Amino acid sequence: MKSIKLSSVVMLALLFAVIPTQSWAKKKISLRYNLEKGSEYTFNIKVDQNMQMKVMSNDVNTNNVITLQQTSKVIDASADQFKFSNTIDKMVMDISSMGMNMHIDSSDPSTYAQGREKMMGEAMNKAIGKSYEITINQLGKITSMDLGNLSTALAALGDKNDQSSFTVYPENKLSEGDSWESTVKAGKGMVVKSKYTLKKISGHTAELSVDGTITSDGSNDKISNLSGIQTGIIYIDINTGMTTKATLNQEIKMDISQSGMTIPSNITSLISLDVKKK
Secondary structure (H helix, E strand, O other): OHHHHHHHHHHHHHHHHHHHHHHHHOOOEOOOOOOOOOOEEEEEEEEEEEEEEEEOOEEEEEEEEEEEEEEEEEEEEOOOEEEEEEEEEEEEEEEEEOOEEEEEEOOEHHHHOOHHHHHHHHHHHOOOOOEEEEEEEOOOOEEEEEOOOOOHHHHOOOOOOEOOOOOOOOOOOEOOOOEEEEEEEOOOOEEEEEEEEEEEEEOOEEEEEEEEEEEEOOOOOOEEEEEEEEEEEEEEEOOOOOEEEEEEEEEEEEEEEEOOEEEEEEEEEEEEEEEEEO
């Protein structure tokens, strides 16, 4: 009799242990941007990129490591529109190619006092301390972008339809295992089609996996035969919709037209992002 009672207690305990887990697994969430006016975030971005090119039958390998710190402030907020003012605070570039190494730090003028470093450092510093504005809706779709406060040369690198900074969320609610797709422009002439999957909900954090393809939209006449893939993990603050951390891997093949030559190029990049609320 005691054995039966004990078995019943154990089964009941196991049942209550399982029920919350099952309920959580079936939990549905709506991913939306929900930001307060005046909120500030620090973005730390690192791009570690390897480029292999074939130039006049010669193999040229270049490694670029770029780190960037940016402050983003919500300067206006409504139920469906959020405007960010973004300021580039600091940028560091480490370039290694054909036995030559360059280290350029926007906060250290001695690293770009002369030579090629001076030209690149001066161009870099035209962006430091300058602001640009982006407005998104609650699903993360960019509705407007103003790059006017950046220099003309750097603003030319932007695209008013560039959506790569924000994950676009679906209209419907999501459970673990659900997926959705989004197609965005990323830089001049590139289109990224991504499939996002909600892998895990843990507290106020949503973990997303992303698998995507990279193609050309035909607008950049210096690039042809472009193809690539992008994979990674993104962590989202469910309360605000903001990315807190992300790691992306890119592999891109393309032909670059330069000085009358066609240069086959392979590019692999590891992109990491860390975002902190101030």
